[in-house]
Amino acid sequence: MKYNTSKPKKKGNSFISKIPNSVWLLISFAAAMIVWWLLSINPQTSRSFPNVLVVAGSIRTMVDRGVFFKDMGSSLISVTAGFALGFVIALPVAILMAWYRPVRNIIEPWIQFVRNIPPLAYVPLVVISAGVGRKPQIIVITIATFLTMAITIFQGVINIDETLIKAARVLGAKDKDIFLKVIAPATLPFIITAVRLGASVALTTLIAAESTGATAGLGMRIRALNNTFESGPMLLYIIVIGVIGITIEKLIKMLERRLTGWQEKREI
Structure with missing residues (x-):
């Protein structure tokens, strides 16, 4: 049978x-x-x-006012600088938190505490300390991206199979070798995820960051257009932020495919 x-x-x-x-x-x-x-x-x-034609015509309006490209450039500088600083700080802090328990016990509770506070809440304190302009924008974006990326990378490091680390130690590997040959490759997918989340947070924090007396920027212009009830240009700027976000997401996915091509993923 x-x-x-x-x-x-x-x-x-x-x-x-x-x-x-x-x-x-x-x-x-x-x-x-x-x-x-x-x-x-x-x-x-x-x-x-408003309809698509009105929003599309708003591009010409904002270009004629001489602010469209100025706003885009200003926001991209703030977002890029804040994101880069956040990542540079988050990477070593996350590794130290995962590697050394005393560091984790001291830092992690405060990261979890501040992470739940909306950026708009501490923007006035940043302005009082750093003044107005680009500096407080970068600080606010740095804080927001650091909190998100630090937690994500920390979870990646702490979830590494302990057997791999013990095996490396048995074979005589030092902390530096364990980090470079075991932890770094195993944590790379989490670092890429942290970069993706950090970039998203940097853009979503833009409105709060540019409420610090900015003279240009996508977030600042949205608030200014809201005061004059110009919904067409305002919707245009919102769409521009979304397009920038999608572009960054695509670039990160390209980077992920190059760096983590060995990782098996579930096909849907």
Whole structure:
């Protein structure tokens, strides 16, 4: 008697699985445009969500005012500097927390405490200490990104299989060798995840960071446009922040594929 040992085919998934990702992207974009159009014709939401043509025309308006590229450049400088500083501080702090219990017991409770405080709450204190301008913007973004990345990297280091570290010690490896040849490769996926989360936090903190008396910037301009009820340019700037975020996400994914190609991932 023969038995059929082959796995049963999933019904209904064969057609969907054949649809390319580019087609799904077009479907998603079309759905978003339909929702946008419905919001633009609804009397209750039309003032907040003007149609696509109005928002697209706002690019020319802001360029003619001489602020569009200035705002983008200012925000990118603040976000990049704050993110870079946050990462440079978070990496060694997270490793020390995971490696040395006394350091963890002293630092981790305060990281968890400050992490739950919205950046808008401590922006006035930063302004009092650092003044107005770009400096407090960078400080606020640095604090926000550091808190997120430190916790993520810490979890990656502390979850490394203890057997690997013990085996390295048995073979005579010193702390430096264990870090470079065991911890660093095993933690790399968590570091990439921390970079992704940190970049997202840097952008979401932008509005709070640029409430420090900034004279230019995407977040600062959104607040200024809100005061004059210019919903078209305001929505344009919100979309620009989203586009920057997606671009950064794509770049990080490219970096992840290059650095962690050995890592097995579940296919959906």
